Amino acid sequence: MNEVNEKKLRLDALDRKILIELQDDASQSLDDIARKVGSSKTPVWNRIRKLKDAGVITRQTVILDPDAVDLGTCFFVLIRTSEHEASWQQRFLAALQARPEVLEAHRLAGEIDYIVKLRVSDARAYDAFYQALIAEVKIFNVTALLSMEELKSTTFLPV
Amino acid sequence: MNEVNEKKLRLDALDRKILIELQDDASQSLDDIARKVGSSKTPVWNRIRKLKDAGVITRQTVILDPDAVDLGTCFFVLIRTSEHEASWQQRFLAALQARPEVLEAHRLAGEIDYIVKLRVSDARAYDAFYQALIAEVKIFNVTALLSMEELKSTTFLPV
DNA sequence: TATGAAAACCTTCCAAC
DNA sequence: GTTGGAAGGTTTTCATA
Numbered sequence: 001m002n003e004v005n006e007k008k009l010r011l012d013a014l015d016r017k018i019l020i021e022l023q024d025d026a027s028q029s030l031d032d033i034a035r036k037v038g039s040s041k042t043p044v045w046n047r048i049r050k051l052k053d054a055g056v057i058t059r060q061t062v063i064l065d066p067d068a069v070d071l072g073t074c075f076f077v078l079i080r081t082s083e084h085e086a087s088w089q090q091r092f093l094a095a096l097q098a099r100p101e102v103l104e105a106h107r108l109a110g111e112i113d114y115i116v117k118l119r120v121s122d123a124r125a126y127d128a129f130y131q132a133l134i135a136e137v138k139i140f141n142v143t144a145l146l147s148m149e150e151l152k153s154t155t156f157l158p159v
Numbered sequence: 160m161n162e163v164n165e166k167k168l169r170l171d172a173l174d175r176k177i178l179i180e181l182q183d184d185a186s187q188s189l190d191d192i193a194r195k196v197g198s199s200k201t202p203v204w205n206r207i208r209k210l211k212d213a214g215v216i217t218r219q220t221v222i223l224d225p226d227a228v229d230l231g232t233c234f235f236v237l238i239r240t241s242e243h244e245a246s247w248q249q250r251f252l253a254a255l256q257a258r259p260e261v262l263e264a265h266r267l268a269g270e271i272d273y274i275v276k277l278r279v280s281d282a283r284a285y286d287a288f289y290q291a292l293i294a295e296v297k298i299f300n301v302t303a304l305l306s307m308e309e310l311k312s313t314t315f316l317p318v
Numbered sequence: 319t320a321t322g323a324a325a326a327c328c329t330t331c332c333a334a335c
Numbered sequence: 336g337t338t339g340g341a342a343g344g345t346t347t348t349c350a351t352a
Contacts, residue, residue: 008226019223022220041328042332056224060221062181066316069215112304147265151256
């Protein structure tokens with residue numbers, strides 16, 4: 001995988017079909033993908049390389065069952081802060097980046113400043129995260145939402 | 160990829176190292192993985208097959224840059240309902256499953272009943288989703304949280 | 319369980335169209 | 336831009352330790 005060369009590549013119908021196949025199963029052979037998208041090996045190979053070089057395809061990975069690796073407990077944490085300085089943000093961001101149980105974090109528009117998604121083994125592990133976080137950065141208000149059931153979970157983007 | 164044979168496999172240190180490597184880059188060759196985890200091709204190959212068969216590894220996929228495919232707008236939607244019957248839940252679940260812009264949906268403990276994560280091209284596309292959803296199922300209260308900045312986003316589970 | 323090797327298969331690149 | 340193919344690499348299986 002090389003550097004990102006372009007940022008906004010225009011995608012045609014063949015590119016989109018290839019992205020659907022790769023998102024569906026990245027272990028398929030080029031021949032299989034080519035057959036399914038109605039093309040052949042070389043053009044598909046050239047497109048995939050172009051999509052990787054352009055940064056449309058960022059990574060190739062494996063998705064694990066969270067329960068199977070004892071990370072069956074999922075929390076969404078809504079955070080409000082009274083601090084809005086750059087240095088506070090930097091420390092908050094560093095704290096999130098450093099913690100592997102944090103899978104997602106977004107800065108929001110509106111009353112709630114941040115949302116953080118976590119996967120942990122149990123509620124005690126969440127509390128350990130919470131205690132560590134508030135020890136590192138000052139936070140005004142925290143609401144933890146505990147997931148009882150994952151109704152849908154996908155990385156598939158409808159291209 | 161075969162059927163799920165066991166549910167809770169006990170993972171040893173070698174399994175964990177392999178899962179880290181595969182999560183990090185699933186396009187690596189067996190030889191590279193074997194070298195990095197301090198083993199050799201055949202044992203690593205057998206472990207990977209075992210992890211897939213057991214359902215620990217669920218899929219092999221490619222992660223796309225949302226901006227590059229014009230899905231740069233991310234919303235978290237907090238939903239409260241007054242309906243708690245099985246038939247309502249079924250229709251709600253079906254509506255979420257059918258919509259490709261819904262990437263995640265969880266049933267929650269506490270005051271807020273559901274959280275839904277969406278990726279769309281812009282705020283109008285969110286409104287279209289919202290209108291379609293409330294037309295299909297009765298909802299008591301909806302709060303949409305708009306992401307201004309994605310601070311962290313990973314599928315990597317710390318095994 | 320690990321090693322090494324053989325066979326089948328795939329990726330990558332390239333020449334010809 | 337497509338096709339087919341050659342060369343090298345990788346996966347998968349298996350015999351052997």
